[in-house]
Amino acid sequence: xxxxxxxxxxxxxxxxxxxxxxxxxxxxxxxxxxxxxxxxxxxxxxxxxxxxxxxxxxxxxxxxxxxxxxxxxxxxxxxxxxxxxxxxxxxxxxxxxxxxxxxxxxxxxxxxxxxxxxxx
Amino acid sequence: xxxxxxxxxxxxxxxxxxxxxxxxxxxxxxxxxxxxxxxxxxxxxxxxxxxxxxxxxxxxxxxxxxxxxxxxxxxxxxxxxxxxxxxxxxxxxxxxxxxxxxxxxxxx
Numbered sequence: 001x002x003x004x005x006x007x008x009x010x011x012x013x014x015x016x017x018x019x020x021x022x023x024x025x026x027x028x029x030x031x032x033x034x035x036x037x038x039x040x041x042x043x044x045x046x047x048x049x050x051x052x053x054x055x056x057x058x059x060x061x062x063x064x065x066x067x068x069x070x071x072x073x074x075x076x077x078x079x080x081x082x083x084x085x086x087x088x089x090x091x092x093x094x095x096x097x098x099x100x101x102x103x104x105x106x107x108x109x110x111x112x113x114x115x116x117x118x119x120x
Numbered sequence: 121x122x123x124x125x126x127x128x129x130x131x132x133x134x135x136x137x138x139x140x141x142x143x144x145x146x147x148x149x150x151x152x153x154x155x156x157x158x159x160x161x162x163x164x165x166x167x168x169x170x171x172x173x174x175x176x177x178x179x180x181x182x183x184x185x186x187x188x189x190x191x192x193x194x195x196x197x198x199x200x201x202x203x204x205x206x207x208x209x210x211x212x213x214x215x216x217x218x219x220x221x222x223x224x225x226x227x228x
Contacts, residue, residue: 037218039165039220046208046220046221046222046223047157047159047165047208047210047220047223048220049210049217049218049219049220052218060215060216060217060218061216061217062216062217063121063216063217064217096164096165098164101167101170101176104153104170104171104212105153105212105215105218106155106167106170106210106212107157107165107167108167108176108177110164110165110166111164112164113164
């Protein structure tokens with residue numbers, strides 16, 4: 001059974017760096033073809049893809065946010081970490097991590113999401 | 121970057137009716153790398169289909185995807201009460217970035 005869970009601060013101040021951790025079980029990120037992605041959703045708005053890391057440590061980023069994002073994995077701990085620098089109130093929303101279908105950049109298992117508010 | 125538009129924005133239907141949701145891409149989606157998700161309030165999205173026509177594991181056969189190139193459709197043959205939700209399309213043929221559409225809300 002595949003599960004994912006996001007953790008991190010619920011409130012960050014403008015200009016601070018956000019660090020979110022995705023802890024997962026039921027699969028190994030050393031398995032060929034697999035990846036874990038991050039997707040966010042402002043309240044009442046659409047989904048926005050942020051980043052994706054693959055089993056071979058290949059990384060992909062949103063073009064508009066690339067300069068602010070970093071994604072890493074710890075295979076032994078079954079964790080993926082996303083950092084986003086220079087947070088702004090427009091970055092507030094729910095942040096999801098998700099497991100990708102093997103060899104496809106679509107997401108079949110999702111965490112419950114974590115709500116992040118950016119406010120002073 | 122491939123931009124996805126979805127229509128209509130809201131679809132008002134009744135249980136038992138057929139729902140047809142459209143997703144149009146600003147340029148051709150290679151290899152029909154187009155997926156559909158369902159999201160209910162307060163929940164994470166649920167993958168319905170990918171590869172334009174391939175149903176995800178455990179998804180009822182009343183959900184079907186079709187299309188190619190720039191025009192894709194999700195059809196729900198007979199709406200069940202639990203199908204009232206927001207539906208998003210996502211392309212993954214041209215990455216980065218992966219892009220999502222703005223969503224179609226199916227309500228009663």
